[in-house]
Amino acid sequence: MKKGCPYGTHRVIEPKGVLPQPALKIDNNMEIYDNEILIDVQTLNIDSASFTQIKEEAGGDIEKIKEIMMDIVNTRGKHQNPVTGSGGMLIGRVEKIGPALEGKTNLKVGDKIATLVSLSLTPLRIDEILEVRKDIDQVDIRGKAILFESGIYAVLPDDIPENLALSVLDVAGAPAQTAKLVKPGDTVLVIGGAGKSGMLCLYEAKKRVGVTGKVICLGYSQESIDRVKEANLADYYIKADATNAVEVMEKIKEVTNGEMADITINCVNVPNTEMASILATKDNGLIYFFSMATSFTKAALGAEGVGKDVTMIIGNGYTKGHAEIALQIMRESEELRKIYEELYA
């Protein structure tokens, strides 16, 4: 059996020497290397930008959608949309586990998993497309895929419906990082706290700051703030526009008696909220940017411009145990589960 690289570089056909994601073509032969996992695929969750492009190109025609998808996989060995560059994720059952992974993985043959690495780097073979669910970007197939040694995944639990689990896993990194960072007594501000990932962060923060800490939810719409309030996820609720740095600073000053936040978690997916995050945080405090709309230069130059000695972290969607931490919230909090079921599942 051939030995593989943890990152799957052994599967790259063209151009040589790059990683599977930027590669134009990867090997989708389903004979596994010693450190790979073979998956019997059930459903592809195509990335929303990618699926929209495919639907448009197909003029909404199901057969044409299937044709485009087959063509992508036959050409590239993976479902990476050549226009958007994006992938998606998949659900399936573990069929084979490479011997080099023994003792390194808890997976067993037969486990139902969701891969949490992008389809844009996952070797995939489609034998047949069974059903295209156009409205939710899901496609059922008969086919196989490979998970590399470095590839992350979550075992789907029996006690949480699949769609609910998937919507939680989609933002699992944020609450898991919150759980790691927050200490008793901290003042934690979650910008975008009424959103999909923000609510999970509030929950984890509140659990950890204890009675001596403070959790502040900053949201944009009164409706979503009311929802969070009803679920009692924070100690303070502030309605403000996070692109208005001065307004946010004044409001945080008020609820913290001028002390500002120890930790600010930015979960709001709109641009130009870096400065509000910086001004809301105390000197020597910490800012976690989960928003993909964050600008590196705006954050770096912004903090320097106001002479703020804060640690600013780039939100890593992955941290050890992130799937378990996020799914556990759905078991612990009835209120949050209800909100999630209503809004996202």
Next chain:
Amino acid sequence: MKKGCPYGTHRVIEPKGVLPQPALKIDNNMEIYDNEILIDVQTLNIDSASFTQIKEEAGGDIEKIKEIMMDIVNTRGKHQNPVTGSGGMLIGRVEKIGPALEGKTNLKVGDKIATLVSLSLTPLRIDEILEVRKDIDQVDIRGKAILFESGIYAVLPDDIPENLALSVLDVAGAPAQTAKLVKPGDTVLVIGGAGKSGMLCLYEAKKRVGVTGKVICLGYSQESIDRVKEANLADYYIKADATNAVEVMEKIKEVTNGEMADITINCVNVPNTEMASILATKDNGLIYFFSMATSFTKAALGAEGVGKDVTMIIGNGYTKGHAEIALQIMRESEELRKIYEELYA
């Protein structure tokens, strides 16, 4: 005497409610607020992008350059180029210190300082432009400026020539953060280690890892690597293209016996080096991105894509004591001072 906001919002004329940097016009009346410092300006160091634009607009004519500069300051109350948006910094002497800063600042009237906040947010009045030094983007003036309470600065030392001090201060954040992060025994990789900020980081890292640690310099050109080698700034020297993630990973694997780096400091100002930084760093390691060419999304999605549990920090140009730490290197290291004098002063 009027009370001011630490960030200078009290000086904003238009539009109301924003910070001085994004403002179109700020108040450059030189009567100070209680928490401001008045500076008697000697020299403006115009940001390179801004000065290039001004020179081009003026067709290289000195009188026309002066006219454009006066016009900018008269219109905006600060020297923020309306085309590039950028500023620069200034050198001058402290003339007055607001009473609210007593006990909060070590500055004395008469101190010669360089402001380390951008001219794009600094209230400035130019009475006369004395000399334009076109080749080095410097302009001597008669005029005054205001430093806000949050504004950072460095007192220019007597024992280091002004131009050498300025070129060190330009990148002071990187070595100061390195000094804070690195612990004895660490394996530290500096990507772009042979560059202006990289060399200072190597020096600080080597001082702190001690005999049980390792410092690795990764550079692109043999000439600059040889220079660093001669100054003995690292333990290992690697010539590689930092945009080639797989090549970098293999070479770091080799010199670390597969252990990879505890801390990676990225100082290389070219795009697409996020992945090399991620693959070169061990799980639970730390990456400090100082490169302004860093893409937030490439770093965030890159780490998730390869399932790497690393902490990625956005390089903050400011940290307490950063100017002192960086200038001290020029006193400690004769070799580095010689290189700096030759290349940058």
